[in-house]
Amino acid sequence: MKIAVEGCMHGDLDNVYATLLHLQQSENTTIDLLLCCGDFQAVRNEDDLESLNVPAKFKAMNSFWKYYSGQKVAPIPTIFIGGNHEASNYLWELYYGGWAAPNIYFLGFAGVVKFGNIRIGGLSGIYNERHYRLGHYEKLPYNEGHIRSIYHVREYDVHKLMQVEQPLDIFLTHDWPCGITDYGNWKELVRQKPYFEKEIQDRSLGSKPAAELLQKLKPPYWFSAHLHCKFAAVVQHGEGGPMTKFLALDKCLPGRKFLQIVEIESEPGPYEIQFDEEWLAITRKYNSIFPLTSKPANFREIQLDKQECMQWIRGKLQQRGAKPFEFVQTVRGYDPSLSSSRGSYTGHHRNPQTEAFLQFLELKYYLDNAMETRDQIHSPPMFIANGPSDHNYEDIPIDDVDELEELSEVNDADKVTSVP
16 A cells, blocks of 8 residues: 655645645556645635734635535545644544544544554544643633634543554554653754754653553654654564654755655555544543543543443444545535635534434534533633743744745656555
């Protein structure tokens, strides 16, 4: 199986797909899957821009809306996770995962799926110590604080991933696992990004929960993005233990190392995205303590009898099949011929995919934060930005050093290489 891995998408689907199609033609090969490591920016219309935490000059429609509206269809099956520059209102609709557009699958705030016999897991967002142990308290329309905290990783989602026991083949995070620089050429990294040196030295570069997941899950491949550079490392898990090949990639711009092809041993195709039995069991068991206030989840309430739960899931999958529920539009798509109606979006849309998923698992719908049995929704105290616990790496500038660089079509196959 040939899998293309892409760093930060920043809404530039047209150029990424054009690069892959050019590569397929010039190399006479077939790419089976595209994985995107965050900052996907699934902006459907002008209203979604209100939930996109980027500087005003970067609040642009880009090209995802074409795939959402059906004007275009992704030529390669695509799986993505969220980063820190997302249309968070839309991703919240698909908290458990689902089709963001035909042939483009969001892995959820945390999730595991199968592609053929390859298991792919991922964690959306970035780590922020202040919000990690809180619940998902944010509520639409997002205020200035919520638009930033909504994409901060939560312990609840990490804890569910820590319950995964069956081997994973690939894992995706937007930010890097903390300490991963110990296993690669960090001196060369600092030469490219001198401002990383202090954070590497004081162990503040990257995500602590991601590092915990790396040590627990030990997947053969781990892909990340966020820091707008390419970095490779190999982690040996104990003497004679398994190895994880880590690769971080850049953003989609001419001359940048944003794309890599990985070949993985697999069963013969054709391949399709399917639900993962173990992950469905974990999701079903933990949904009752889904934290929707600033209070953390109470994990002591859960006694996970995974085998019993998986047997129940297995029966449901035998009845229905393992394909995700079909894509459904929940808002109007962008129409460039019409005048902008930006700012009219005010609340949460229930996505039929999510409703069908929860009905399938016989679970309640909590995403609108409106359950009477829940504690009153409240937010934690406001924090002062750039305080002592903030790390500079959280808000990597979108423009980086490329503010004047034009996002033109990238068709240089020499920039795409393979991982053995």
